[in-house]
Structure formats: C-alpha cells, structure tokens
Amino acid sequence: MADDNDKSPLTRRRVLGGMATIGAAGAVGAGTWAQFNDTEEASGNSVIAGTLDLTVNGGNIPQGASLDVSDAAPGDSGSQSLKLKNAGSIAGVLEVDFNNLSQKGGDNPEPEQEADGDNSGDLADNIEITVGGDYATATFTLQEAVDHTPYELDSKMKGTESGTAKVEWSIPGDVGNEIQDDEVTFDVVFTLSQNGQQTNSP
Template structure:
C-alpha cells in the first residue's frame, strides 16, 4: 500500500512537470510595434513649354515668302517641373502644303514635271538647314560633324560655341540663341529615290535630342531649349562654281537642277510640333 502511494505521488509530480513543459512550449517571446506616419506619394511627370502647361502643341504657318527669306530661329524652352526624370522628344505633324490658287506667272511652272499635281510646293523648297560647305568659314572651327549623308541631304553636328551656322533644327542651353546639337537638311525639291528634300523631310517625324541630353533624359528641374529655323534659298555653290542663293534649285539625289522659281508663288505650308515628356521605364 505504501508503494502504491509513492507511485501515485510520483505520477502526480510527473503530470505537473509535463503540464509545465506544455505551457513552456506555447509561451514564446514576442513584441509588436506599430509603424505610423508613413506616406507614399506617386511621382510626377510635368512638362512645361516656355513656362506654361499649354501649348504642348504649337502650330506654324509659313506663307508670303520669297527667295532669300529666312524665318530666323523659333525657340522653345522645355522644363521638367515634375519629380521624376522623363524622356523628351518632339514630333512634327504631316506637312500641309496649300496651293492657294495658281496665278498667271505660276501657270508655266506648274506644267513642269517636278510640280506637284495638287499640292503647293513651298514645303519642298524651304530648307531647314545648310550644306556643310555653306557653313561660314569663320565658325567652322566650332562645328564637329557627327553623321552625314549627302544622298539624303542631311548631317548632324555638335557646335561647341554659340555661333550661327546658317539655320537648322536642334537643341541647346536655354540661354543660347542657337542650337548646340543640330540636324541640318539642306536639299530642296520633290522626292527622289534617296529621300524627301526640304521641310517635307520632317513631315511626321519624331526626334529626340540628337545626343544633346544623354539618352534624351530631362531630369527634374532641368531645362533645355529646342530650336527650329528654315530658309527659302538656293545653294551657294553648284558644280564647284558660285551660285546666287536667290535662285531656287532642286536636288535630284546626285546634283542640283534648276527650277522655275514661280512654282512657289502664293503657296503656304502649315504644320504643328508636339512636345513630349514620357516616364522612363
């Protein structure tokens, strides 16, 4: 009987210990903290053109022009007013060439094979650029040609000083009056097998900054200027001989060919430029 009592007490003690072990296995150290005051804000992409939100699209009409005319530089300052970097670009609309009727001097010119059957021809002869050989000699030391295609009639160049090479499109510092990185289209005339000359070359085209901004990225708070300019003039030189630039000519992909200047009388060309700033992936 004494033995049984001891056994019973032992069993009771073991049971208590086992119960204690059970409590221990379910009582882990823990601590809970509550984070407060956290704010998550979406970044912004906000392009301002000349200090305003609108217009992102500008429309230009060129009319009443005569051989020798030059528009001078149009200039727009683009600023990233957002908090995120963005990729900047510009897009030209399709060029709308209006005939605006045919007057008496234009009748003979419109009968030529290089005349357009329905549209005006002004966009063919407005040149958004100059030939490399037409760059004034006193500024050539500042011009570095990066790419060039004489059949298609264009070159891309870097200009290291604020000097005027004669007119083109491009990008530069906001306080410059001329572009620092530019694309020059110097041909004129109707389309040929190698491309589309004149202002019509940019019809529907999209351009980045031509390498002026690395990867075309405009950082928050950063500003850049876009420039545009065209002239209505012929080449300064034809077949290595001086030429009167008031005499319009067309490029056939290999050489300059004379045209009847009356072909552009009363014509006009209208187009728009759209500025974009897009989120970088």
C-alpha cells in the first residue's frame, strides 16, 4: 500500500513537461487578442473607352476623293488633296496603302507594238506617285507603292487632329511608246490604327 504522504521527487522530465503545458496554454491564450482595424471605400470609379474615327473630306464615305485621268502622256502630272481628320478621342498611327491594282494593255497601236510586243500593260511601272502634304513625303512608282505599302504618314495623329494629305502623280518625260493606250485602276486607302498604350489618361 502506497503512502498517501509519499511525494514523488521532481524530476527533470516532469519539470520540462509542466513548462511545455504552460507554454501551450499561453499560446492558445495569445491567439484570442483582437487588433485595431479600419476599412475605407472609394466609390464612383469608372472606365470609359475612347474612340478612333478617321474621316476623309468630312465623312466616312469620301466625296470628291477619286482620281480620274484620261489621255495622259509623258510629261503630264496632277494631284489630289484630301482632308483627313481623327474625329475620335485617342491617338492613332496614320498610314496610306495602295492596293487592288489592275492594268490593261489597251488597243496596242503600232508604235506600242514596236516598243512592247506583249502589250501586257506598263503604266504602273512608269507612273510616279508622291504622297505628302502635311505629312511625311515619299515618292515611288505606282507598282512599288502597291508592292511595298502601307506607308506611315503620321506616327501619332491625336484625337480631333486634322491635316491634308496630297497624292501627286506624274509620267516622266523620258517614258516612251510602251505605255500608249495602257490603263490602270487602283485604290488609295488611308488607315488610322491605335498607337499602342494611350498616354492621355491621368
């Protein structure tokens, strides 16, 4: 029979066990403390998309923008001016493109037969096109324009900004009979594309 007054001596294991129990209880108690906090709300936020709208001669269906020339001869030249406007609110890159080229050799009169026996159409290689006006100027043959455009006129046409694009054509005086009665048709297309990330936002 064990002695009720028997008190087991403290051992190192018992002391460490008791400290661990107290430490665990203290950890549980520490987790119940609250911290101050405050929340504020900024309301009324909005994002509105901008617009990009290129107009030619005041409209989206250009009036008076066609180039129509007949009986052209070596040494002849002409031009067409077009009013361009970014009617939108964000900046864009303005480019011009020449495409849908079609050419015919025509009736192939005798002088042309001697200079160009195949009558395949040589006018596109012998018309020089210059694009400029208020924008960067470049000159190329019509065939080169079709092969290598679009050509950049303005790297950053701002919203509401406007300018005049001038398209000039000429047939050099040293061109010969190979172009007699030849005919070309083509489209001139102006494009305004978004200029990357906009910088007009706060």
